[in-house]
Amino acid sequence: MSENTDYEYLLEMRGVHKSFGHVNVLQGIDFHVGKAEIVALVGDNGAGKSTLIKTITGVHRPNKGEIYFKGQRITIHSVAQSRALGIETVYQERALADQQSLWRNMFAGREITNFLGLIDVKQQKRETERLLRESMGFTSKAITVDSQVMFLSGGEKQGVAIGRALYFDADLIILDEPTMGLSLSETKKVLEFTRSIKEHGKSAIFISHNFYHIYPAADRFVILDRGKIAGDVRKSDITQDDLVQKMENLARTGVFE
Amino acid sequence: MLKKPMRLEHKLDLSILVVFLSVYALFFIGNPGVFSRFDIYYSFMSTIPFIAILALSVTLVVVLGMMDLSFPSVLAFSAWVFGAVFTATGNMPLAVIACLAVGTACGFINSILVVHIGVPSLVATIGSMFFWRGAVNMVAQGRGISLVGAMDRTLFTVFVGRIGGVIPAQFIWMVLAGLFFGTLLKRHRFGTHLLFVGDNEQSAAMMGINVKLVKTIAFMQVGAAAAFVGILSTLEVTYFWPSQGQGYLMSALAAVFVGGTSVFGGMGTMLGTFLGALLIGSLEAGIISSGLSGFWIQFIYGLLIMISVSTYATMMRKRG
Numbered sequence: 001m002s003e004n005t006d007y008e009y010l011l012e013m014r015g016v017h018k019s020f021g022h023v024n025v026l027q028g029i030d031f032h033v034g035k036a037e038i039v040a041l042v043g044d045n046g047a048g049k050s051t052l053i054k055t056i057t058g059v060h061r062p063n064k065g066e067i068y069f070k071g072q073r074i075t076i077h078s079v080a081q082s083r084a085l086g087i088e089t090v091y092q093e094r095a096l097a098d099q100q101s102l103w104r105n106m107f108a109g110r111e112i113t114n115f116l117g118l119i120d121v122k123q124q125k126r127e128t129e130r131l132l133r134e135s136m137g138f139t140s141k142a143i144t145v146d147s148q149v150m151f152l153s154g155g156e157k158q159g160v161a162i163g164r165a166l167y168f169d170a171d172l173i174i175l176d177e178p179t180m181g182l183s184l185s186e187t188k189k190v191l192e193f194t195r196s197i198k199e200h201g202k203s204a205i206f207i208s209h210n211f212y213h214i215y216p217a218a219d220r221f222v223i224l225d226r227g228k229i230a231g232d233v234r235k236s237d238i239t240q241d242d243l244v245q246k247m248e249n250l251a252r253t254g255v256f257e
Numbered sequence: 258m259l260k261k262p263m264r265l266e267h268k269l270d271l272s273i274l275v276v277f278l279s280v281y282a283l284f285f286i287g288n289p290g291v292f293s294r295f296d297i298y299y300s301f302m303s304t305i306p307f308i309a310i311l312a313l314s315v316t317l318v319v320v321l322g323m324m325d326l327s328f329p330s331v332l333a334f335s336a337w338v339f340g341a342v343f344t345a346t347g348n349m350p351l352a353v354i355a356c357l358a359v360g361t362a363c364g365f366i367n368s369i370l371v372v373h374i375g376v377p378s379l380v381a382t383i384g385s386m387f388f389w390r391g392a393v394n395m396v397a398q399g400r401g402i403s404l405v406g407a408m409d410r411t412l413f414t415v416f417v418g419r420i421g422g423v424i425p426a427q428f429i430w431m432v433l434a435g436l437f438f439g440t441l442l443k444r445h446r447f448g449t450h451l452l453f454v455g456d457n458e459q460s461a462a463m464m465g466i467n468v469k470l471v472k473t474i475a476f477m478q479v480g481a482a483a484a485f486v487g488i489l490s491t492l493e494v495t496y497f498w499p500s501q502g503q504g505y506l507m508s509a510l511a512a513v514f515v516g517g518t519s520v521f522g523g524m525g526t527m528l529g530t531f532l533g534a535l536l537i538g539s540l541e542a543g544i545i546s547s548g549l550s551g552f553w554i555q556f557i558y559g560l561l562i563m564i565s566v567s568t569y570a571t572m573m574r575k576r577g
């Protein structure tokens with residue numbers, strides 16, 4: 001397939017609506033991510049951030065609206081499809097299965113198989129081992145590729161979820177609360193990684209409640225408030241203190257200014 | 258240095274193996290004459306495959322954290338289809354295909370109730386259990402079907418013939434089923450998806466696993482396996498009878514749980530189920546030949562199940 005690079009935005013959403021029953025969680029979202037751009041998506045608990053990204057990754061289907069990826073209008077029917085497009089996600093829920101081994105978790109939903117569908121266990125283990133030691137920097141000898149996820153610490157679980165997303169070389173990486181519950185050194189690793197996404201010419205959506213994490217990492221801030229986009233500012237146009245101040249105003253008055 | 262801890266599943270496999278060997282040791286002590294001769298194993302090889310194949314197949318549904326109680330009724334209904342088609346046409350391959358198709362369709366109906374309508378599997382399959390038993394009673398009008406005419410067919414030999422005059426073909430089917438389901442669960446993409454869905458459905462969906470499809474296939478294969486065992490058990494006695502399969506419900510489920518598969522889903526062992534079926538299937542003969550009266554059978558069944566599931570529950574609680 002020839003790469004078409006002639007597009008304005010890597011990802012664009014126009015007028016996207018999503019409701020669960022009578023609850024309108026997303027109410028006409030216009031949102032875009034540029035090439036090699038790190039976009040921070042911020043907003044209060046329940047604002048709809050996770051729902052927004054799940055409509056991009058195929059977990060939820062929008063009720064209305066259009067999504068464009070690399071300039072092409074797309075309808076994302078499934079997670080597998082969004083992955084095939086080059087979208088990788090670290091979900092807030094981590095999306096791991098506790099009783100299963102690391103090597104199964106790492107390749108969940110896209111196992112390395114032969115034509116009969118039989119898994120190449122050796123290779124999955126080898127790749128998982130490499131990821132553990134190299135990309136995720138796991139040093140603990142107690143953790144092996146055969147360890148069940150339930151025995152991992154919260155930070156290690158996130159390491160696995162992030163490592164998994166990195167392994168499959170994607171154009172857009174979505175990180176939903178990647179630093180939640182991480183130690184300082186682990187947080188630093190995630191932030192360094194986020195910067196490296198940009199250096200590789202790739203893009204990311206970064207969701208976090210922590211402005212000290214977001215501000216240095218992001219190029220642009222998109223503020224989501226009760227299912228609507230309340231603000232969209234470049235980092236060059238706002239200082240960290242102003243951003244925090246405006247978010248406080250938003251919480252108090254409902255207006256981002 | 259830390260010794261690499263043994264995985265829970267290996268511990269479970271090991272303990273069912275220990276239980277199995279101990280019970281067989283008791284059989285030997287109880288009646289060395291019977292258990293050192295081939296005859297009893299010949300009888301085991303002809304009867305145990307029925308519950309073993311059912312148990313292996315149902316294990317896949319249990320791994321999902323779900324249940325199927327309808328398989329004995331599905332077995333009977335598809336066995337009736339087998340008998341009726343064979344009687345009407347004399348065409349054995351056609352009867353086999355019709356039987357398997359009907360069984361698979363019954364499984365598909367279960368999956369519609371569970372996956373699309375959202376009825377809990379235990380409840381849904383109580384319904385289909387009565388439904389298909391009722392259906393077979395209605396169509397068969399309480400009458401059996403003689404299949405003596407099938408005995409000279411090649412397929413008869415393939416299903417229940419005696420290899421070299423001594424090994425029942427269904428025993429080979431059981432071994433093949435064991436290898437097939439063991440590989441499917443632990444080495445095939447479908448097995449991994451089952452484990453994931455049984456473990457954490459939301460995570461599975463977020464990882465792009467087609468949760469509904471996985472569940473649908475799981476129920477359909479139980480229907481197919483029930484139909485297959487329907488053919489085997491009908492041909493073994495060359496007779497179809499409407500209450501066929503009723504005795505298999507509790508034995509097959511007991512085999513699954515004695516084998517160590519968890520009712521909560523996300524884990525399962527085909528080796529455990531296989532040994533569990535051998536154990537459950539040989540218990541009755543073992544008890545009788547040890548000189549205990551038939552009144553002991555259910556009591557010892559119960560004791561064995563209670564002890565083994567308590568052991569597994571303790572292991573699960575203490576893991577880590």
Ligand SMILES: Nc1ncnc2c1ncn2[C@@H]1O[C@H](COP(=O)(O)OP(=O)(O)OP(=O)(O)O)[C@@H](O)[C@H]1O
Pocket residue numbers: 020023025043044045046047048049050051052092
């Ligand atoms: N599958 C669902 N069914 C029904 N309601 C849902 C579902 N998913 C999310 N919601 C509701 O949608 C709203 C937005 O949820 P969402 O998870 O997108 O918020 P969020 O911005 O990610 O919040 P947080 O910062 O706490 O993660 C909430 O009110 C939530 O209860």
Ligand SMILES: [Mg+2]
Pocket residue numbers: 049050051092176
């Ligand atoms: Mg969220």
